[in-house]
Amino acid sequence: xxxxxxxxxxxxxxxxxxxxxxxxxxxxxxxxxxxxxxxxxxxxxxxxxxxxxxxxxxxxxxxxxxxxxxxxxxxxxxxxxxxxxxxxxxxxxxxxxxxxxxxxxxxxxxxxxxxxxxxxxxxxxxxxxxxxxxxxxxxxxxxxxxxxxxxxxxxxxxxxxxxxxxxxxxxxxxxxxxxxxxxxxxxxxxxxxxxxxxxxxxxxxxxxxxxxxxxxxxxxxxxxxxxxxxxxxxxxxxxxxxxxxxxxxxxxxxxxxxxxxxxxxxxxxxxxxxxxxxxxx
Numbered sequence: 539x540x541x542x543x544x545x546x547x548x549x550x551x552x553x554x555x556x557x558x559x560x561x562x563x564x565x566x567x568x569x570x571x572x573x574x575x576x577x578x579x580x581x582x583x584x585x586x587x588x589x590x591x592x593x594x595x596x597x598x599x600x601x602x603x604x605x606x607x608x609x610x611x612x613x614x615x616x617x618x619x620x621x622x623x624x625x626x627x628x629x630x631x632x633x634x635x636x637x638x639x640x641x642x643x644x645x646x647x648x649x650x651x652x653x654x655x656x657x658x659x660x661x662x663x664x665x666x667x668x669x670x671x672x673x674x675x676x677x678x679x680x681x682x683x684x685x686x687x688x689x690x691x692x693x694x695x696x697x698x699x700x701x702x703x704x705x706x707x708x709x710x711x712x713x714x715x716x717x718x719x720x721x722x723x724x725x726x727x728x729x730x731x732x733x734x735x736x737x738x739x740x741x742x743x744x745x746x747x748x749x750x751x752x753x754x755x756x757x758x759x760x761x762x763x764x765x766x767x768x769x770x771x772x773x774x775x776x777x778x779x780x781x782x783x784x785x786x787x788x789x790x791x792x793x794x795x796x797x798x799x800x801x802x803x804x805x806x807x808x809x810x811x812x813x814x815x816x817x818x819x
Contacts, residue, residue, distance in 0.1 A: 591638035665803030671701030678795035693717030
């Protein structure tokens with residue numbers, strides 16, 4: 539059967555079809571407009587980034603721990619001395635604890651952070667067992683200039699980046715809370731770490747992850763577009779000696795802060811670190 543439609547109807551139908559997101563794709567959302575993303579790592583040098591490594595002053599990039607090589611931001615330990623790998627803790631146990639962080643120069647509140655990373659090579663000698671193929675995105679972090687000389691981690695929300703050992707299950711994008719707490723499933727969560735529901739990424743493969751941060755409201759960890767962990771109300775822990783000095787007028791909630799990546803004894807490469815500001819709504 540043939541329909542003879544007036545030309546005005548045909549024109550209206552054509553306009554409707556062309557504007558239909560289900561048929562031709564909606565106009566790119568804010569999350570998809572690449573021009574709106576801020577490239578925190580420029581692929582050339584460490585512009586905008588400053589290190590703070592335990593035992594060293596803020597700004598000292600000890601042994602060139604953080605460097606750029608072949609367009610990648612690299613965490614490397616090839617310049618470390620044997621004495622760096624044999625420090626002794628209060629209990630007389632020897633091991634590596636020269637943990638470091640590389641801080642971006644600006645602070646952020648509402649954003650989507652996208653990172654591409656991979657683990658390469660072997661962990662440094664005497665590195666702690668929990669730090670094998672372990673890095674992290676430290677979010678809503680403290681001002682690094684306020685960290686003490688021997689402070690191991692900035693007060694922050696840590697989105698763990700973890701790699702598998704080739705056989706066992708080990709999720710990535712777990713949560714750890716140095717000097718902080720969050721609300722998880724409606725309750726204040728005070729343990730230090732909790733696991734996500736992500737799959738395990740073995741070997742030296744590149745992994746792309748995203749973190750959606752909405753101030754003090756909600757934080758979502760995403761792998762492949764799927765939420766693998768969600769929590770709300772990131773806040774300072776009044777029990778923590780490093781967090782206490784950061785509490786002003788009793789305010790605990792964290793609605794903004796620094797972003798940093800770690801050096802925890804696992805050689806790591808990053809080929810993209812980018813951020814999309816989100817509306818404060």
